Amino acid sequence: MRVTEQQTFGVLANNLQRSRARLLELQQQVSTGKAVRQPSDDPATFNHIALDKASIAAIDQRLRNVTFGQTRLDLADSVLSSTTDALARVRELAVQFRNDTNGPAERVIGAQEVRQLFAQIQQFGNTELNGQGIFTGTSTHGRTTGLAITAPVSLTNGANDTLVVNVDGVTSGTIDLTAASATFSGSQLAALVEGRINADTSLANAGKQVSVRFETDHLVIESSDHGDLSSVTVTGGTARTALGLSGGAATSGSSPFALTASVSAGVGNTGGVAVTAGRIVDDNQATLDDYMIRFTSTTTYDVVDVTVPPTVARGASNAGGVAVANAGLVDPAQLKLHDYRIQFTSSTQYSVVDVTAGTTVSSGNAYASGDSVTFDGMQVVLLNGQQGGPQTGDSFDINLSPRTVLSNQSYVSGNAISFEGIRVTLTNESGAPAAGDRFAIVTGLGYQGDSGVHQIEVGNDQTVPTNVSGDRIFTPSSADVFSTMKQLITALRTNDRNGISDALGGLDDSLSAIGSVHGEIGALSSRLTTNSSQLEQAKGFFAQTLSQTEDVDLAKAISDLTLQQFALEAASRTLSSLFQNSLMNYLR
Incomplete structure (x- = not known):
């Protein structure tokens, strides 16, 4: 078989090219430290x-x-x-x-x-x-918290079945809650109010929604938005009183725990004024005292701080041995700011008389030493002394002297009343206020977050909670x-x-x-x-497995690189020598 110089040259050139390719591959392995860098290097290994x-x-x-x-x-x-x-x-x-x-x-x-x-x-x-708050749950929402009501609640179309609400600054139309007369449990009431508010066209067009729940004895209406600008305020409607939404407390979603000012109308008010939910507008001014707005006429009012100690005076002609052991406030919202008298009708019974109104609060009450005598938001504890118990005709006079915050203020329907970090708005609804009407403001603190839990993934189908909600x-x-x-604080102050x-x-x-x-x-x-x-x-x-699969044996790679360099050099010289012995080299 005849082997031409062209065939020999071709074989040597191909070998030289392969050597160069192998040398480049070894150089890349040494420079990157990786044996497999792309699928073409080793498809199965690259997949691993x-x-x-x-x-x-x-x-x-x-x-x-x-x-x-x-x-x-x-x-x-x-x-x-x-x-x-x-x-x-x-x-x-x-x-x-x-x-x-x-x-x-x-x-x-x-x-x-x-x-x-x-x-x-x-x-x-x-x-x-x-x-993000660490005790927030998953978010904070503005809300209105209603006053206590007794479920079931009856609503009648055309009488007490409408609401007007403002959600995140958008005011609804008049929301009709029922087309007839019906009675609702707490949970049914919450579902009804939520569904009707969310169906309101004005709110729906603005993308506003609420969630409503019944907590123990009151409704909570919560904006679906969260943060500083989320809020809910009930501004009108005939159902407000029945639902406990004529007053209450309103807060924004700015923080998980917010100070509250819950407003309620006094029992026995005869005027036509309605009140919206109270707000704390300045935490730094808020005292945590409780207050009362008291109308002195149809056009003027005072604001007083009722977190003060009651004064109890023993009757000058008392013959028994009973003494005052303690006195305090039990429900500031029930205070009337009247003067009272505990009058013993016998050694075992007493009456409580509203001296200011000239009426009897309770009568025929059984007396027991050390028991609390509770009436109109106050309590007095009487205790037998060394001289024995009470005698018929013994009496104790009780009064409360609140601190005046604002005096003789002019009332304008719809104007906000602001004092000591609190804001309240009263509006003529069925008429003007009457002299003696009162509105109690009870401060406190509410949780604006939810019970949501932040979960993190720590494995396949394995999560761990990383928070506990603040309400817990x-x-x-x-x-x-x-x-x-x-x-x-109230007990110490009083x-x-x-x-x-x-x-x-x-x-x-x-x-x-x-x-x-x-x-x-x-x-x-x-x-x-x-x-x-x-x-x-x-x-x-996995890092060890990856290294074993992907990383190159550097010592071996360097050795192979050196050998390949020698092989390439030898191949180059051989090819050069062959070219020098070629007949073409002499044809000039």
Whole structure:
């Protein structure tokens, strides 16, 4: 077989080209440290590499989740520790001022410190991480919280079945709740109000919706939007009184825990004025005292602070041995600001007389030493002394001297009444106010968040919660921290020893509830620590597998590269030598 120089040259040139390609491949392996860089290098191996990288990326995301969740839980842990310390100080003050060595002046000073601790714990509850409250749940919503009503509630078409509401600044038309007469349970009432509000054309066109629920004894109407601009206000309608929405408290969704001012019309008002929900517009001015707007005529009113101690005076001609053991406020919304008398009709019975109105509040009441005598938002405790019990004709005079906040103010229908951080609006509905009409404003604090839980993924079909909603920590129904502290502040301000003792029991319940949730947060943090360790181990396994599959043996690659360089050089010389011996080299 004849082998031409062209064939020889072709074979050598091809070998040289392959050597160069192999040399380039080895150079890339050495420079990148990777044996497989693209599917064409090794399709099966490249597929394994892609799967390993995806697994590592998923683990990295879960580790980031764990880091964020751990940060959130650690912050919650720290805040709850601070809250427990603050509540322990409040409890210490309650124990201190329950002691009878302290008088009214000392207790008022104690109330001032408790008020500051209240603000501090409110601030703890509103703690944020990356702009989001850690005790919010998942969001905060503006809302109106109605007054207490007794279900079932009857609504009649044309009589008490309409509402007008403002949701996030958009006012509805007149909302008709029923076409006939019907009676509704609490849950049915909530579903009815929610459905009819959301069906309103004006609100629907603006994209506004609400959710409504019945909580124990009152309605809550909540905007579906969240944040500073979310709000709900009931501004009109014939159903307001029946639904407990003539008054109440309104808050925005600016923070999880917001101060509230709940307004209610006095029992026995004869004028035609309606009131919208009260608002706290300046937390810094809010005192947590309770107030009353009292009309002195059809055109003027006073605003008074009713968080003051009742005065109880023993009758000058009393012959029995009964003495006053304690006096205080039990329901500021029921106060009439009248003068009263407890009159003993026998040694075992008494009557309560409204001296101002000249009427009998109650009669034939059985007397027992140490029992509370409760009437029109106040209570008095009488106790037999060393000289025995009461005698027929014995009496005790009770009055309340509130602090005047605003005096002789001109009333204009629809104009806001603002004082000490509170804003209330009264409007003539069926007529003007009457002299003696009153509207109570009771302050407090409400939770604006929800019960939602933030879950993070830590594995396939595995999630871990990273928060506990604030209503479980600060405002559970059986251990409401803020309600108890408000009770203590009022008791201290009004020199109510029994109220201080009652608040002390509530503080113990609150500390127990917070301690329970604190332990839960610690357990979640411990679980995330374990998850983090497991994820790091899994990441290490996949990283090792990936390295074994993808990474080049650098020592071998460098050795192969050196050999390939020698081989290429030899091939080049051989080809050059062949060209020099070719006949073409002599044809010139």
